[in-house]
Amino acid sequence: MRLRDAESKANALIEALPWLSRFHGKTVVVKYGGNAMTDPELQARFAENIVFLRYAGLRPVVVHGGGPQITNHLDRLGVHSTFAGGLRVTTSETMDVVRMVLVGQINREIVGLINDHGPFAVGISGEDAHLLTAERKPAMVDGAPVDIGRVGEVVEVQPGVLRTLLNDGRVPVISGIARSEDGVYNINADTAAAAIATALDASKLIMLTDVEGLYSDYPTCEELVSMLTASELEEMLPNLSSGMAPKMEACLRAVRGGVPQAHILDGRTPNSMLLEVFTNEGIGTMVVAESEEPTEPVDIHEGEDT
Numbered sequence: 001m002r003l004r005d006a007e008s009k010a011n012a013l014i015e016a017l018p019w020l021s022r023f024h025g026k027t028v029v030v031k032y033g034g035n036a037m038t039d040p041e042l043q044a045r046f047a048e049n050i051v052f053l054r055y056a057g058l059r060p061v062v063v064h065g066g067g068p069q070i071t072n073h074l075d076r077l078g079v080h081s082t083f084a085g086g087l088r089v090t091t092s093e094t095m096d097v098v099r100m101v102l103v104g105q106i107n108r109e110i111v112g113l114i115n116d117h118g119p120f121a122v123g124i125s126g127e128d129a130h131l132l133t134a135e136r137k138p139a140m141v142d143g144a145p146v147d148i149g150r151v152g153e154v155v156e157v158q159p160g161v162l163r164t165l166l167n168d169g170r171v172p173v174i175s176g177i178a179r180s181e182d183g184v185y186n187i188n189a190d191t192a193a194a195a196i197a198t199a200l201d202a203s204k205l206i207m208l209t210d211v212e213g214l215y216s217d218y219p220t221c222e223e224l225v226s227m228l229t230a231s232e233l234e235e236m237l238p239n240l241s242s243g244m245a246p247k248m249e250a251c252l253r254a255v256r257g258g259v260p261q262a263h264i265l266d267g268r269t270p271n272s273m274l275l276e277v278f279t280n281e282g283i284g285t286m287v288v289a290e291s292e293e294p295t296e297p298v299d300i301h302e303g304e305d306t
């Protein structure tokens, strides 16, 4: 290896040190969107990144989506499916397919990829151990409520099962299905991730998707918002379209619920999670509470004699 290459690799490792110190033992909830999991090579990188976080001493929790994969499966079955306010209109028939694809297929694939590196991942559905309880909630379309079937809002999270797994060194991989008194509900994965991050007092919520972050000029996509406060986001929310609306609403809820930082990252960029957590340059979009100062890594030399 040439000396300059070696030096730049060493510098990258040293740059990570204060961030390793800051996030050691901290819980990070990662929402892995269906649009970010289309390429097998990127899926393998994702699993590697999660295992890296785990070996680096963080407590990663994965909440996965699978919207495009559910749509493909419904198409193959000849079941037409529509969205309202960024949420899938979910009949009982659709619900069976949502549950089958998320719990039976996508969850298994992610667990398998992580476990290629060791016995870390344990797959669970939000129905298990009363992790997620939902109530039916209409979507808001042009300011008016529209019934979209078996789609719910999370009204209770019992994170005990996640804490047990995390304390045992495992990586929970969660499908966004919730129980309720009248059967199971389809929870948008962004919404599920925010509820879980809040219940676990996570230090970060990371949403991996298929855009660089939030654009203020969508669909032109020239103005990426690198950082915004919860109240700035609240102002933008009514004007956001399609997939970004539930995603940004979930970020807002998480930050208002006490999660210090929520990030939108491009899941198509290999290692975007590691770049976000362990380097000084933030990437994507970061949402913070009003009072949050720009993040500084801890000074690991603080208090030392000079």
Ligand SMILES: Nc1ncnc2c1ncn2[C@@H]1O[C@H](COP(=O)(O)OP(=O)(O)O)[C@@H](O)[C@H]1O
Pocket (backbone or CB within 6 Å): 032, 033, 034, 035, 036, 065, 067, 208, 209, 210, 211, 213, 214, 215, 216, 217, 218, 240, 241, 242, 243, 244, 245, 247
């Ligand atoms: N303001 C915006 N900034 C960025 N993307 C946006 C915006 N408004 C809508 N989008 C769309 O939202 C999509 C991401 O949401 P979604 O398709 O639900 O992804 P995921 O499957 O990762 O949850 C992007 O691909 C983009 O087309």
Ligand SMILES: CC(=O)N[C@@H](CCC(=O)OP(=O)(O)O)C(=O)O
Pocket (backbone or CB within 6 Å): 032, 033, 034, 035, 064, 065, 066, 067, 068, 070, 086, 087, 088, 098, 151, 176, 186, 187, 188, 189, 190
């Ligand atoms: C209610 C609702 O819309 N549920 C979503 C659940 C999956 C999901 O959220 O997947 P992504 O994160 O890949 O979009 C759906 O049925 O598509």
